[in-house]
Amino acid sequence: MTIRTLLASASQDPGREARLNLACDIARAFDAEIIGAGSASVEQVLDDAFAVGAMTGEVATLYQDMAESEVRDNRANFERTAAARGVQARWTGGVGYPAAIVNAAARAADLVLVAARSPGVPFRAPDPVEVISGAGRPVLVVPTAPVRTPVGSPAVLAWKDSRECRLAAAAALPLLRRASRTHVLTVSREEDVEAASAGLAEVQAWLSRHDVKASSEVLIRNDIPAARRLLDRATTLEAGLIVAGAYGHLRLTEWVLGGVTRSFLADSPLCLLMAR
Incomplete structure (x- = not known):
């Protein structure tokens, strides 16, 4: 039993850099591959009885464009980190509910890395509770600033x-x-x-x-x-x-x-x- 493939949430939250670097540490320790999973949801456009339908559509398009841009940024950041650390990596993700995207990608992983709860970013990072209950894989919940590495420490x-x-x-x-x-x-x-x-x-x-x-x-x-x-x-x-x-x-x-x-x-x- 070993770790051959890691799945790391690459979505934007305060602990992303620490989590991705930890994923690289674990990958290097076990000669493993990292899958980066980055996503962003399109926030719901609230209906307004006095709003013009076209305006509502424009807002929805804007939210879609913002989500797609965020996913592209997630991917670029992940690929830069993996290349700098010299680890084998590949990407999955897209616009969608973050926990659902991570849980679907977990089929290819031995261990999933996610952030602890991040208040204020429900559309930007997977909820760890939803991943723990739905991924069917062990989940490593990484705090924003871990006090110690889990590799080699007590x-x-x-x-x-x-x-x-x-x-x-x-x-x-x-x-x-x-x-x-x-x-x-x-x-x-x-x-x-x-x-x-x-x-x-x-x-x-x-x-x-x-x-x-x-x-x-x-x-x-x-x-x-x-x-x-x-x-x-x-x-x-x-x-x-x-x-x-x-x-x-x-x-x-x-x-x-x-x-x-x-x-x-x-x-x-x-x-x-x-x-x-």
Whole structure:
């Protein structure tokens, strides 16, 4: 199991340059190809009962031209970055809903890189929640300014004995093998510490069989939210990567985040690898 193809969102958002350079770092580490996916939606023209139809059409054409221009700029920026870093790269994208374009392109990738939530740019960058829930691939959520690289730094596996966490851990193995150390952490009630420790020992042994150097630690639950405890401990450990399952449930057509997933996406200054 390795990483041969990365898909990186190349849309305009505040963290684009850091994300593309990180994609190049990972590509160089794994001799992988990068697919750049850049898109922009055409913003909806609001109907005005007093507006002339031709004027509404002109505004719609202007929005279309602006979106096409932005996609061209996205592509040029991506190709410049990839050429400067000397990595194999190709382009996909166009005018359309950003998350839909990334999710469709994910069929050709082993790992997808997107930004954390970027308020104010719903038409310009894919929402990480929509990508995590729809891409069918592990997703590396990259903050605007990562405090550390996820390649070669310590890593934290935020363990919960769930399907989602097992998928994330398996998907993260290539990066965990490159980590200087992997720390398997879980938050448990005091009365459940013995059982939690036994479960972490099995995860640690599984990681060892995949050539991942790992330790484990149970954090006793207290009044501090579990996500905050894990983020604080990851910071203390100087981690560059947190691996976690993405938790949520479907409400009609909406995927509603669980509390830990929501907090990780909102608050993590570290790269966050998630799977669902």
